[in-house]
Amino acid sequence: MELFYRVSFQEVVADALMLVEERELSSKHALERVFKKVAGKDREKARGLTHAYVFEIEKWRAKIDFIINSVLKGSSVEDLDLYLANLLRIGTFEIHFRKVPPAVATDSIIRVVKERFDFSRAKFVNALMHSIEKFDVEKALKRLKERDRIEWLSVRFSHPRWYVEYAVEILDYDETVRLLLSNNRPQRYYVRANTLTTDVDSLRDYLEENGVKTALTPVPDVLKVLEYRTPVTKLDWYKEGKFVIQDLASAYVAHVLAPEPGERVLDLAAAPGSKTFHAAALMENRGEIVAVDYSYDRLMRMKEKMKLLEIKNVKLVHADGRSFRDKEKFDKIILDTPCSSSGTYRQFPEVKWRFDEKKIKRIINVQRNMLRNAHENLRDGGEMTYSTCSIRVDEDEENVLFAINRVELELIDYPFSWGDRGFLEIGEKVFRAWTHRHDCNSFFIAKLKK
Structure with missing residues (x-):
């Protein structure tokens, strides 16, 4: 060619x-x-x-x-x-x-x-x-399996060795195999209705008319795409901003936070903007969302997307989420921190090869500094979500314990309506989704209060 x-x-x-x-x-x-x-x-x-x-x-x-x-x-x-x-x-x-x-x-x-x-x-x-x-x-893989089963899993299913070792430790061998298999399957697509311009029932009808078969999900404004004749990104309603593509677990965050119209909300790591835009829709464009990100280019892409989605209550700020402060405190905060992205391998396979233990330790330090800063920006009695697309306990439950013991945030016993619970002593109060169990990105959510 x-x-x-x-x-x-x-x-x-x-x-x-x-x-x-x-x-x-x-x-x-x-x-x-x-x-x-x-x-x-x-x-x-x-x-x-x-x-x-x-x-x-x-x-x-x-x-x-x-x-x-x-x-x-x-x-x-x-x-x-x-x-x-x-x-x-x-x-x-x-x-x-x-x-x-x-x-x-x-x-x-x-x-x-x-x-x-x-x-x-x-x-x-x-x-x-x-x-x-x-x-x-196949002959070489058979020899490798006899010599080192963890390395065999790493090569056979093409995952970093550290990931395989970690998964076996927190799950078990057989379930790790199911997770690795699921990570290598085609990405499942979910669409979220932009409730500023339409509703989920109208969206489902429109998609059906255009040859897209969908199913309802545990997240009320999100549909699971089962079959399609034409890719959803080619449809007019997508081009007009009446729906967006957003992973199921990612779209659960805004519902857990539950921002109200008229509130002040801070998103400390906003780009590419999915959770910011979702919060704006739940707030019916009333109140204010301050969306902070360190990448100017990504903020500019958010600005263009805001026009398409008819979002009017978001203020974009180019700043570092570890140090940003505003004159007034916030009622609610979204903290979806940078992470190892170890829950997104099905969607972004390239991230598998970008992290090792040394780099993950650095990212955990960033996460903890952002938790400290979120506490400083939150009003007394205010609430926040802490979320990652990581499978790792040290990025998830251990950071929540850090927030409780060192930052003086309180973990809310939120009534999660789906997904699994987590690990450690706080496991029953946090949310986890797994690619092989829930057909979406592996994900973590905790809700905290000051």
């Missing part, structure tokens, strides 16, 4: 993978950047296929790298030039996952290597690709 002069499909995929890894962009935003400079009659077709390649390569990267490392003998894919490593990942993916004829996959990669590097590097890659073609993955 030729896109424009001397740029092949494999180069476009490799460029997107580079942005995902070096800039830590999502697959979606990496593709947006790459395709700004792509032209040609095959552009739209290539965009869809590129997204599929990038998404699947990130999902299966541990297994892909296991294959490459097994034939490298003595070194690893991490030792290679990153662009070259990504080309090898593309080739391996084509041969072992998409079942592209090996000669075709190898030739496509070699042509790019010759263009980008030199003949000696092309010779090296050609030899590797032939070894990759002949590599018996």
Whole structure:
């Protein structure tokens, strides 16, 4: 597939993978950047296929790298030039996952290597690709399972080893397998009615008329998408802001917080804005929401989305949620902190490879500083939600205990209407959703009071 002069499909995929890894962009935003400079009659077709390649390569990267490392003998894919490593990942993916004829996959990669590097590097890659073609993955995995069952799970289901170890510790082996399997299944889509402009019954009728089959959920303004003829993002009501795509557990946060019309609400980590916008709808555009985020670009995207959704009571503030203070205290606070995103692997497989224990400790420090600052911004008697899309107890229950014991917040015994309860001594008073149990992102919510 030729896109424009001397740029092949494999180069476009490799460029997107580079942005995902070096800039830590999502697959979606990496593709947006790459395709700004792509032209040609095959552009739209290539965009869809590129997204599929990038998404699947990130999902299966541990297994892909296991294959490459097994034939490298003595070194690893991490030792290679990153662009070259990504080309090898593309080739391996084509041969072992998409079942592209090996000669075709190898030739496509070699042509790019010759263009980008030199003949000696092309010779090296050609030899590797032939070894990759002949590599018996199932036989190697069987040997690995006999030697190290945790590493086998990590490679077989393509998850970081730390994640597998952690899941086995807090769940058990069999349930961890179910979680890993669920993380690798296609993302389940949920749509939330923008109740400023429509209601959930009207939305369901509209979707049905347009070939989208839905089901009701435990969250009253959210529908589960079961089947569709046309992607919901192509429908007029989506383009007009009458509904948004929002994960089920994420959409539960605003209902747990229950902001009232006329109240002052603070969102300390607002972008991309889903919970802010949901709170605004529940408040019927009355009162004030101060939406704080450290990313100016993301706030500007929120500004555009606010116009579409007809939201009028949100004030955007470019600031750090760890230190932001306002002149007046707030009645309610949404604190959906930055986290390891270990509950979102089905939706964003690239985040699997971005965290290790050292980085997670740093993010926990950020979370605790934001909890302290939330306490300072909350009026006496005010309420807040603390939420993450993480499976980890140290980001969830342990941080709530920190808020109780060190920040002097009180945990509210909220009557959660669905989901599971959590861990430790506060487990019965917090909310957890799991990908394999609830068909949404794994998620944590606690409601606190000053």
